[in-house]
Amino acid sequence: MDIILFNPLSRNGNNRQFIDKITKQLKKLGHDVEHVNILNVDDVETFVKSRHKDDRIILVGGDGTLNHIANRIYGIAYPQDLFMYQAGTGNDFIRSLKTKEKVVFIKPYLKQLPYVTFNEQSRYFLNGVGLGLDGLVIHFVSHSKYKKNKFNYFRHALEGFRKFKPVSGTFTVDGKKYQEKKIWFISAMNAPFQGGGMKMAPLAKREENNLHLLVITKLSKFMLFLIFPTIYFGKHTMFKKYVHIYEGNEFEVHFDRETYLQIDGESKADIKDIKIYSAK
Numbered sequence: 338m339d340i341i342l343f344n345p346l347s348r349n350g351n352n353r354q355f356i357d358k359i360t361k362q363l364k365k366l367g368h369d370v371e372h373v374n375i376l377n378v379d380d381v382e383t384f385v386k387s388r389h390k391d392d393r394i395i396l397v398g399g400d401g402t403l404n405h406i407a408n409r410i411y412g413i414a415y416p417q418d419l420f421m422y423q424a425g426t427g428n429d430f431i432r433s434l435k436t437k438e439k440v441v442f443i444k445p446y447l448k449q450l451p452y453v454t455f456n457e458q459s460r461y462f463l464n465g466v467g468l469g470l471d472g473l474v475i476h477f478v479s480h481s482k483y484k485k486n487k488f489n490y491f492r493h494a495l496e497g498f499r500k501f502k503p504v505s506g507t508f509t510v511d512g513k514k515y516q517e518k519k520i521w522f523i524s525a526m527n528a529p530f531q532g533g534g535m536k537m538a539p540l541a542k543r544e545e546n547n548l549h550l551l552v553i554t555k556l557s558k559f560m561l562f563l564i565f566p567t568i569y570f571g572k573h574t575m576f577k578k579y580v581h582i583y584e585g586n587e588f589e590v591h592f593d594r595e596t597y598l599q600i601d602g603e604s605k606a607d608i609k610d611i612k613i614y615s616a617k
Contacts, residue, residue: 338392339368341422344375344402356397359422375402381409390416395440397422400430400464404601407447408461419444427602429464433528433543449616451527451548455598455608462601465531465538468590468611469522470501470553472597474532476604490533494565498558506592506609510550511585521553521561523590525613529571532602536571538582548615550583586615 343356360370375398378384388394394417396406403421421443423431431441450461467475477493503519524531526538526549538549556564556579564580567573573580590611598608 338389339363339370340388340392340394341370341372342375342378342394342396342406343372344398344405346376359395359397375406381406382413382415385410385413385415385417388417392417393420394418395420395422396443399423400427400601401603403430403443404461404463404603407450407463410447411450411461418442419447427531427533429528429530429533432530432534433464446543451525451613451615453525453598453600453611453613455605455611460600462527464528464601465524465526466598466600466611466613467522467524467531468592468598468608469504469520469596470497471522471524471531472599472604472608473497473501475599475602476597476606478602479604495562498561498565503554504592504594504596506590508550508552508591509587509589510583511587515552517552517554519555520592521556522551523553524551525549525588526551527615535568537568539571539574540582546615547584547586548588548613550585550588550613552581552583553579554581555579588613 341356341359356372363370396402396419420440421431422440434441450463452459452461453466474490474494474497477496478490481489481493483489483492501521503521505518506520507514507516508523524537526541528543529536529538529541531537537551541549560579564573564576574582592609595607595609598605598611
């Protein structure tokens with residue numbers, strides 16, 4: 338049995354036809370198919386235990402849906418194979434795997450994950466977390482009247498440039514402390530991509546334990562506007578005066594005022610202190 342676990346809010350809430358298409362393809366291969374709305378699954382452990390061990394669970398959605406499942410299923414032993422059929426607007430997780438497969442086996446990637454703590458909360462993440470302008474842009478995208486896509490992200494990035502004011506703050510990398518007076522954003526990356534294909538940390542590798550911390554500082558809004566498009570190609574690292582990347586396993590970030598945090602494309606408001614840990 339193929340169990341399609343879908344998020345009705347993915348693909349801007351219009352994924353019914355997409356799910357029907359997947360179902361038709363699977364049935365052509367002789368598979369029995371069942372649809373399960375992820376929002377109706379109250380207890381993940383009970384759900385997987387109620388299924389046959391030979392069933393395939395196919396997650397249909399994007400990075401946000403995957404993050405939701407990863408945080409609910411982490412640490413739970415389940416015999417079923419877990420796959421993902423990309424159906425989001427960003428799909429940075431699948432992009433980092435460099436695969437052309439439509440149905441991707443993802444179970445191994447959810448066994449050990451980095452996590453971030455903030456305001457007495459803790460969340461695992463797959464792609465990256467960001468504090469500052471990064472988080473504000475995701476906030477704008479999440480509350481946008483426009484559909485989620487790359488153009489919309491770019492549109493709200495420009496809005497973020499206009500409205501965000503750099504902050505002073507400190508950050509530590511494996512215990513070594515740094516201080517900056519004009520920080521635009523700080524992002525910890527578990528893989529290269531974020532924001533629908535932005536190559537934030539070009540050398541980050543999901544299969545390695547360490548994380549890459551991207552820090553953008555000291556530049557003017559005009560310079561930020563010029564540098565921003567180069568992030569899609571991973572060329573922003575050339576601007577070493579403003580763009581800094583650190584590798585490590587534990588990071589702490591403290592801003593002098595509250596701002597937005599984003600975790601795999603989900604925004605959190607009123608955050609100024611976070612701690613980030615790799616999947617050791």
